[in-house]
Amino acid sequence: MASAIGSPFPDRRARPRLWMVFAAVGVAGFVLTLAGLSFVRVYDNQLIRQTETELIAQGAVVAEVYRSVLRQQVDPAHYGRVSTARWPYPVPDDKRLRPILPSLKASDAPLPPDETPEPSHLPAERHAREAGTLLSPMLEQVRATTLAGIRVVDSEGVVVASSSAELLGTSLADRPEVQRALQGEPTSVLRRRYAEPEDTPLASLSRDTGIRVSVALPVLEGERVWGAVVLARTPMTFAKAMYADRWNLTATGLVLLGAVGLMSLAAAALVGRPVRALVKQTRAIAASAPSGFEPVARPVVAELAELSEALAGMATALRDRNQYIRSFAANVSHEFKTPLASIQGAVELLRDSADVMSPEQRARFLANVDADARRLTRLVQRLLELARADSxxxxxxxxxxxxxxxxxxxxxxxxxxxxxxxxxxxxxxxxxxxxxxxxxxxxxxxxxxxxxxxxxxxxxxxxxxxxxxxxxxxxxxxxxxxxxxxxxxxxxxxxxxxxxxxxxxxxxxxxxxxxxxxxxxxxxxxxxxxxxxxxxxxxxxxxxxxxx
CATH class of the missing domain: 3.30.565.10 (Histidine kinase-like ATPase, C-terminal domain)
Structure with a gap:
């Protein structure tokens, strides 16, 4: 009889625990979710900075053209206002270089939407207005290609050139980014955007976005500010980028869906197949089939391996116990059968021949009955002791x-x-x-x-x-x-x-x-x-x- 329940052939190979499998799935899901959110945020930042970089490039060109036109008409040493702001970006050893770097993030708090600027009470400076007149047709052509709103203001913030003719002569001096640009500091901000009736979802490149990128670049001549270039454009968004690349993304999604399906099949192999094997093992145990007394092959997960070994050990212990009970019952039957047969035979002889027996014969038969009865009593007593010992x-x-x-x-x-x-x-x-x-x-x-x-x-x-x-x-x-x-x-x-x-x-x-x-x-x-x-x-x- 087995002394303890346990597999007769324990398999001690290292296997992942079930909690490890579920923890790995949970961590993987968390990491994928976090990575997805991070990707969306990083991608949004990238799209905003890409728009900001494009506006800076366009503004730098417009500012240089405007400065070149003005330089032919004014005294550089006395025109405009003195720059009062420090350059906000690192300046290389070559002092002729003044890099402007993108700095906006999707998490930046946007300013209120652009209000329709009021006509300026101050007339624009004459030389600036003349230079702006030369630039406006070019800005309209640039806007048709880049979709950016471009305005050039003089040193007082009055619009002298614009990609939209209706804004000429208005003042942008109340806007924070324009004020800082007129002090000599390039500035980029996010502004909320009013929804317009002609907005269309997804397919529009310049609409259907709640924010606009606004860049104001100073027009500098040495340490003097001759005006500023103000550019604005709605950035591409993550949703619109996905829509624009929807076919490639669909193909990628199908590949990822296939990968998830393969992972699901792998998870089913890790847990589902061994569980089905355990069900088959329990049915084999119930049917007393030999396969029920052997652990499941390749259970993969440690807990399932231990459970299979425990079931095999339990089945072996039950089989041994059953054999023990059968052998014990047969032995008890044999041990009781001999004295009972002797007692029964003596009783029959005494019943049939008691009158013809001598006293010595009767005494001998009665002594045999008494000895067999005492033996049965000892057997019963010892069986009770064995039962108490087993329990x-x-x-x-x-x-x-x-x-x-x-x-x-x-x-x-x-x-x-x-x-x-x-x-x-x-x-x-x-x-x-x-x-x-x-x-x-x-x-x-x-x-x-x-x-x-x-x-x-x-x-x-x-x-x-x-x-x-x-x-x-x-x-x-x-x-x-x-x-x-x-x-x-x-x-x-x-x-x-x-x-x-x-x-x-x-x-x-x-x-x-x-x-x-x-x-x-x-x-x-x-x-x-x-x-x-x-x-x-x-x-x-x-x-x-x-x-x-």
Whole structure:
């Protein structure tokens, strides 16, 4: 009968735990979501900065053209206003270079929408207005290509050139980006955008967006500001970019969908296939099929491997228990059958022939009935003891060996059971067993020695311990010993060579069951030579407090 439930062939290969699989799926989903959100934000930033970069490039060209036209008409040393702002971008060693870098982000707070500018109360500066007149046709052509609104203002913020003729003569001096540009600082801002009736979804490149990028670049001549170029355009958005590239994105989406499908199939292989194999295994166990007693092959996940091994171990234990019960029932039936048949035969003879029997014959038959009845009583008592031993529950216990062994020897001498000699171990040495369990087991071994060795048998009780592992209580006698043929069956239930002396063959079986409940065991040790007696050892763990 199996002593513990467990797979007979445990597979200890490293496998991922089930929580690892679910954690990996969760982390992957979180990372993908975070990556998607980050990608959208980074892509939006990139689109805004791309629009800002384009406006800066266009504005730099317009500013240079405007400055060149004005330079032919004015005194550079006295025209315009003095620059009061520091250049906001790093300046290379070559002082002739003044780079303007994009700086806007999608997370920047947008300013209110552009209001329709009012006509300026101040007339535009004459030279600026003349230069603007030359630029306006070019700006209208540029707007048709770049879709950007472009305005040139003089040093007071009055529009002198524009890609839209209706804005000429209006003032932009109240706008923060224009004010900073007129101080000599390039400025980029986001502004909210009014929805217009002609807006169309997705397909429009310059509409259907809630913000506009506005760039104001100063027109610089040395340290003087001659005016500013103001550009505005609606940036491309993530949604519109996706719409523009919808066919490629659709193909990519189909590829990703296929990848997700493959991942789903992989997850099904990780969990679904082993679970189905476990269901098949349980059905095989229910049908007592041989495949139910073997763990599932390639369970992948560690918990499923452990579950399959536990099911195989449980099935093996149930099979062994069933075989044990069948063998036990057959042995009990055999043990009860012989005395019952003898009692029944004696009763029939007494019923039929009691009148013709002599008193001595009747007494002999009655003595046989009494002996068989007593044997049945002993069998019932031992079976009850075996049932209690099999169902015994281990509880924390501790017993010192020296006093118990001395008491056992004194009891044996008093009852004339055997000549018992004790060799105690170290003082205070104890084992993790209840005193009554160890006493019952050792008494069984002592009485067995007398039963099989006769009146003059000598029994030695010795304790062996290395101070680290289990403690061994060795019981040796000088009887006839146990033959090699019987050594393999010595612990089988109902096996005895002393049946005629009242032996039931259950003593050692009961002792094994009692010790097993406490993690201890009973062993038959090899004898030095045939006929030199039997040697048993009770192997018991030391108490936890004794371990170092």
């Amino acid at each position: 015994m529950t281990a509880t924390p216990a501790r017993v010192e060996l020296a006093p118990l062994l001395e008491g056992l020897a004194t009891r044996a001498r008093a009852e004339g059971v055997a000549d018992v000699q004790v060799t105690p171990g170290p003082a205070g040495l104890a084992v993790a067993l209840p005193a009554e369990v160890l006493d019952d087991v050792l008494w069984q071994l002592v009485t067995n020695a007398r039963q099989h060795g006769g009146e003059g048998v000598r029994v030695g009780l010795a304790v062996e311990s290395d101070g680290a592992g289990p403690v061994r209580v060795v019981v040796r006698d000088n009887g006839r010993g146990i033959s090699e043929a019987n050594q393999a069956r010595i612990f089988d239930a109902f096996f005895t060579t002393a049946r005629e002396r009242g032996g039931t063959g259950l003593g050692l079986t009961i002792a094994q069951s009692m010790l097993r409940a406490f993690g201890a065991g009973l062993e038959l040790l090899p004898s030095q030579a045939q006929g030199t007696g039997a040697t048993f050892a009770v192997v018991a763990p030391a108490p936890v407090t004794q371990r170092k």
